[in-house]
Amino acid sequence: MKPKFAIGDIVAVDGYKDRIFYVDCWREVKQHEEYGAFDYVEYDLTDAINGEWLEADSADLRLVCRKAASEDFLMTYDMTNYPEPTSTAQHFTDGYVLGIDYAKEEAVGMAKEPKETPKTARVASAQEVAKRKRETDELLDKYIDLMTLYELIGDEDYKTYADAVMTKLRREAGE
Structure with missing residues (x-):
């Protein structure tokens, strides 16, 4: 059946x-x-x-x-x-x-x-979307700050940290 x-x-x-x-x-x-x-x-x-x-x-x-x-x-x-x-x-x-x-x-x-009142699927979903957007925005801000420091100072550590942040962004975007 x-x-x-x-x-x-x-x-x-x-x-x-x-x-x-x-x-x-x-x-x-x-x-x-x-x-x-x-x-x-x-x-x-x-x-x-x-x-x-x-x-x-x-x-x-x-x-x-x-x-x-x-x-x-x-x-x-x-x-x-x-x-x-x-x-x-x-x-x-x-x-x-x-x-x-x-x-x-x-x-x-x-x-x-x-x-x-339980969380409705709509409210829970909207909160999840907002949370992911906030986390993505924070990672993008961090990446921009690190790349700016790398360009201004030229220290390779900033570039390494920026690359790590970008890797994390790509990994989360793929999930």
């Missing part, structure tokens, strides 16, 4: 309007009942913006973005009016939580507990 969605893909889930989720993992399920057996794939999902966890059947999912483009997608994603999580509890799209039948409407009406 081949899953429709890969780990890291971004999907939308029926019943969770205007929300997007990362695919965390998938599992093949073979269910045996009195009148037969059937196979299906279940997915564990995490809300890409607020971190809420959800379990869903493949029939309830729609692809929004493949993993390869997910970071770019989230960098440009408009979070204005993004829906709040329904609760801090885990959710199953078929309405079962730990074997007890709950209607989705009841889960939505549950009192919200205060929670820490």
Whole structure:
């Protein structure tokens, strides 16, 4: 059985309007009942913006973005009016939580507990980009300073240090 969605893909889930989720993992399920057996794939999902966890059947999912483009997608994603999580509890799209039948409407009406706001993928990614840019700018400044000193003073040590900084810049750019 081949899953429709890969780990890291971004999907939308029926019943969770205007929300997007990362695919965390998938599992093949073979269910045996009195009148037969059937196979299906279940997915564990995490809300890409607020971190809420959800379990869903493949029939309830729609692809929004493949993993390869997910970071770019989230960098440009408009979070204005993004829906709040329904609760801090885990959710199953078929309405079962730990074997007890709950209607989705009841889960939505549950009192919200205060929670820490987790870093969203977009915020974490933007912070990572800013950090890398800052580090690159610092290395470039250092390289320019060392080359200026080399040209003014002529000491080969400055040239050696500048070459080491350039090697580090190239190595990080290749990663």
